Amino acid sequence: MPDVTVGIIMGSQSDWPTMKEAADILDTLGIAYETRIVSAHRTPDRLWDYGTKAAGRGLKAIIAGAGGAAHLPGMMASKTRVPVIGVPVQTKALSGVDSLYSIVQMPRGYPVATMAIGAAGAANAGLMAAAILANGDPGLAERLDAWRAALSASIPQEPRDD
Numbered sequence: 001m002p003d004v005t006v007g008i009i010m011g012s013q014s015d016w017p018t019m020k021e022a023a024d025i026l027d028t029l030g031i032a033y034e035t036r037i038v039s040a041h042r043t044p045d046r047l048w049d050y051g052t053k054a055a056g057r058g059l060k061a062i063i064a065g066a067g068g069a070a071h072l073p074g075m076m077a078s079k080t081r082v083p084v085i086g087v088p089v090q091t092k093a094l095s096g097v098d099s100l101y102s103i104v105q106m107p108r109g110y111p112v113a114t115m116a117i118g119a120a121g122a123a124n125a126g127l128m129a130a131a132i133l134a135n136g137d138p139g140l141a142e143r144l145d146a147w148r149a150a151l152s153a154s155i156p157q158e159p160r161d162d
């Protein structure tokens, strides 16, 4: 088994259907990852512990998804220099704009790479983590290039009537 290099963390079990999109991309590209429920509000000690140990454990990217008052990605970024990729989970009350605003407006010094709201954002978080790792992994770079080329080739030239 390859070493785990990516952590996928989320504020709640209810975030998993969204965050699974990131996991699926990592599976497709052959990247080893772990998944954890880590809540900024409900399990702050778990958050602190995860962030404190992340770099030493060899994590190269952390994908963090949360909804509503989505403080998990930013708080994680405050605790580790491992790049944090934030996924705003879509919410019922405010459609995920609350999540987006909670994640994207970080103060200078502690960046979070913020993705789009919802499933597309989670999938792109997986691709962003892959791109970070591909800088030091020629095999992965090849797989990522092939994945991108296949997506591009799947787009038809013209629309059709369904």
Ligand code: RP5
Residues within 6 Å of the ligand: 010, 011, 012, 013, 014, 015, 039, 065, 066, 067, 068, 069, 089
């Ligand atoms: C956040 O609150 C989680 O990230 C989740 O998106 C949202 C709702 O959580 P649950 O009430 O479904 O556990 O902390």
